[in-house]
Amino acid sequence: MTERLKTLLLLLLVGAGITACGGGGGGDGTAPPPQPQLALFAGHLGGPGSADGTGTVARFYRPSGIAMDSAGNFYVADSFNNTIRRIAAAGGVTTLAGSAGLVGNADGLGAAARFADPIGITMDSPGNVYVADTFNQTIRQITPAGLVRTLAGKAGTAGSADGLGAEARFSNPAGMATDSLGNFYVADTSNHTIRRISPAGLVLTLAGKAGTAGSADGIGIEARFNRPGGVAADSAGNVYVADAGNHTIRKITAAGVVSTLAGGTASPGSADGPGTAARFNVPTGVAVDGVGNVYVADSNNNTIRRITAAGLVSSLAGKAGSSGSNDGNGAEARFFGPWSVATDRLGNVYVADSVNDTVRRITPAGVVTTLAGTADVHGSADGLGAAARFWSPRGIASDTIGNTYVADHFNSTIRKISREGTVATLAGAAGSFGYADGSGMQARFDLPSGVAADRAGNVYVADSRNNRIRRINPAGVVSTLAGTGALGGADGDGTTATFGLCYRPSATSEALACASTGIATDDAGNVYVADTYNHTIRKITPAGIVSTLAGTAKSAGSADGIGAEARFNTPNGVSTDSAGNVYVADTRNHTIRKINPAGAVSTLAGTAGSPGSADGLGAEARFSSPRSVATDSAGNLYVADTGNSTVRRTTPAGSVTTIVGVAGVVGFTPGALPGVLASPQGIAISGNRLYITLYNGLATVINLP
Numbered sequence: 001m002t003e004r005l006k007t008l009l010l011l012l013l014v015g016a017g018i019t020a021c022g023g024g025g026g027g028d029g030t031a032p033p034p035q036p037q038l039a040l041f042a043g044h045l046g047g048p049g050s051a052d053g054t055g056t057v058a059r060f061y062r063p064s065g066i067a068m069d070s071a072g073n074f075y076v077a078d079s080f081n082n083t084i085r086r087i088a089a090a091g092g093v094t095t096l097a098g099s100a101g102l103v104g105n106a107d108g109l110g111a112a113a114r115f116a117d118p119i120g121i122t123m124d125s126p127g128n129v130y131v132a133d134t135f136n137q138t139i140r141q142i143t144p145a146g147l148v149r150t151l152a153g154k155a156g157t158a159g160s161a162d163g164l165g166a167e168a169r170f171s172n173p174a175g176m177a178t179d180s181l182g183n184f185y186v187a188d189t190s191n192h193t194i195r196r197i198s199p200a201g202l203v204l205t206l207a208g209k210a211g212t213a214g215s216a217d218g219i220g221i222e223a224r225f226n227r228p229g230g231v232a233a234d235s236a237g238n239v240y241v242a243d244a245g246n247h248t249i250r251k252i253t254a255a256g257v258v259s260t261l262a263g264g265t266a267s268p269g270s271a272d273g274p275g276t277a278a279r280f281n282v283p284t285g286v287a288v289d290g291v292g293n294v295y296v297a298d299s300n301n302n303t304i305r306r307i308t309a310a311g312l313v314s315s316l317a318g319k320a321g322s323s324g325s326n327d328g329n330g331a332e333a334r335f336f337g338p339w340s341v342a343t344d345r346l347g348n349v350y351v352a353d354s355v356n357d358t359v360r361r362i363t364p365a366g367v368v369t370t371l372a373g374t375a376d377v378h379g380s381a382d383g384l385g386a387a388a389r390f391w392s393p394r395g396i397a398s399d400t401i402g403n404t405y406v407a408d409h410f411n412s413t414i415r416k417i418s419r420e421g422t423v424a425t426l427a428g429a430a431g432s433f434g435y436a437d438g439s440g441m442q443a444r445f446d447l448p449s450g451v452a453a454d455r456a457g458n459v460y461v462a463d464s465r466n467n468r469i470r471r472i473n474p475a476g477v478v479s480t481l482a483g484t485g486a487l488g489g490a491d492g493d494g495t496t497a498t499f500g501l502c503y504r505p506s507a508t509s510e511a512l513a514c515a516s517t518g519i520a521t522d523d524a525g526n527v528y529v530a531d532t533y534n535h536t537i538r539k540i541t542p543a544g545i546v547s548t549l550a551g552t553a554k555s556a557g558s559a560d561g562i563g564a565e566a567r568f569n570t571p572n573g574v575s576t577d578s579a580g581n582v583y584v585a586d587t588r589n590h591t592i593r594k595i596n597p598a599g600a601v602s603t604l605a606g607t608a609g610s611p612g613s614a615d616g617l618g619a620e621a622r623f624s625s626p627r628s629v630a631t632d633s634a635g636n637l638y639v640a641d642t643g644n645s646t647v648r649r650t651t652p653a654g655s656v657t658t659i660v661g662v663a664g665v666v667g668f669t670p671g672a673l674p675g676v677l678a679s680p681q682g683i684a685i686s687g688n689r690l691y692i693t694l695y696n697g698l699a700t701v702i703n704l705p
Helices: 003-011
Strands: 037-044 063-068 074-078 083-087 092-097 118-123 129-133 138-142 147-153 173-178 184-188 193-197 202-207 228-233 239-243 248-252 257-262 283-288 294-298 303-307 312-317 338-343 349-353 358-362 367-372 393-398 404-408 413-417 422-427 448-453 459-463 468-472 477-482 519-521 527-531 536-540 545-550 571-576 582-586 591-595 600-605 626-631 637-641 646-650 655-660 683-686 689-694 696-702
Touching (some): 063 129, 063 349, 063 358, 074 118, 074 129, 074 349, 083 118, 129 173, 129 184, 138 173, 173 283, 184 228, 184 239, 193 228, 239 283, 248 283, 294 338, 303 338, 393 683, 393 689, 393 696, 404 459, 413 448, 448 527, 459 519, 519 571, 527 582, 571 637, 582 626, 582 637, 591 626, 626 683
Parallel strands (some): 063 118, 118 173, 173 228, 228 283, 283 338, 393 448, 448 519
Antiparallel strands (some): 037 696, 063 074, 074 083, 083 092, 129 138, 138 147, 184 193, 248 257, 283 294, 294 303, 338 349, 349 358, 393 404, 413 422, 448 459, 459 468, 468 477, 519 527, 536 545, 582 591, 637 646, 646 655, 683 689, 689 696
16 A cells, blocks of 8 residues: 555556558558557556546546436546546546646636545535545535536645635545535544535534544534544434544434444454444445445455444455455455445445555445456466566567567566567566576566667666676576676676666665666677666676766766766666667656767757657657657657656657657557557567557557558
């Protein structure tokens, strides 16, 4: 679970063979050329994102609140995207308000509005959406037309004050609910209170005392809560509270009397049973159905619980202590950090499965399916295409016969994939981090990030946390080409040179932070390394002599020039062409650099210090944290523009166009280009195919023009 989510909790094949043809043929009777297609190549491409679409095409990023209108549409507070999403009854996901990746506070229409980690969401009968805009400390309203206004609270000003509209103050409001009279209820998490907002916008404290955490039952201000997360209201005027910090479910009657419905105060666990004999672990969301059942998103147990009108608690779906994303029946299903729940009139329960970045549905029979989004699935498994599993693959390279090689970063292995998509582990053992030369699985790597292949069939690896460059010969034997393992930037032969592929965040830290270090070869057998944290480009001759080709160790900047005169800033990717030029993805400068055979460095595209996404010539173009580069036989350069979730193409003259992905839209949508990508890490070219590493899988563009 991410640290950021923990904070919020505390606040509360298609395959390589695909082709596609246009219809009708050419005017001369010949078939038109096959159109380029984006497809899954191997692994699993799920996880967080911001893409609209139907079902599994859509992407969310830590969805939290979920609510349903009378027409069967759902509304989701997509917290880390800072947007409000709509799921139509037919399954299509669209963005109702806000703009993914842009945090702020602004009223306005649709994408012009801005939110800051919205968590809670509810509806009223006319179809307005209400949002607890948590880190803005406000309650927002969105009309059916998508117009956003601030209903209560003042952006950026936390506190606790009752009053009308902007006079009121909240402190990290989370869950929201509405009753049949048009009142709204807010779990004011950091104030440890439950607030009520009248239809006229008057905010009052219903129960609890601001700034005073506790677990006492009682009337109104006598009661105490501990970081309440979600709220729900029934037709009789009762309000139910997921009292996250107390690990209990509380009930507030219409007269304001607070009692503990289920769970044991300060006793986290997972136990079914009557009332206070049951146990929960950080419950964050509640919903109530038409017959009085209360449903609970039991977040740290990764389960959905049900409390009957008689107070009997049972586990509806999921298994306590077992996170995952499996669909299935009851305890066979898996959730990961479910945040909130909603119900419909047919008895279905809907779940914002936050860490899985999905929305799930549970039928009255307990069958769990994924309604929208695709969960992130990682692992280590060999096999064909989608049957294979990776864990954060980074660098990718191709050889002369169409095989690709992948640095499977968190598995600490090197994988080999045939042209048909069959994945095998070439060297290293999944889950066994270390440093050891040897044959195949006897070898050990530590967070490898870059790979390259030469014409002789050798594979070179930037073994990041080992700060070494390794070589795998055609027989699968791993040896160390260069690097002592120590951090540094010293030139010399293989046994004395040092690299800065990782760095220590502080002088006292034992941990190392590692980059997506790029590595490349040329026709003469030289190896080039983007020595990321030295801010240099290094060269290793076939004899194993290491020198600094361009830049000066530990001197970050952006300057063109010859050799040591040049400056880079955290370069990650490197590639070569047949003319002897070296190309660099200069990541923190947001530029693409070129080193000619004489060692002169120039800026090919982009402008240092100006991130963005713009096509154009040379300095007119904009990139955002490019991580990887690859060249084709015609001299074109392809760039994994990671921050923009796109792949860009740069001609030899420096003209940049976007060929895959849509800037700012994150996910995976195969088919006709441009498609949708998610934070591409590595990129490679083989013939008319482009290979891209994404999250825990690989994509390919077939019939690349």
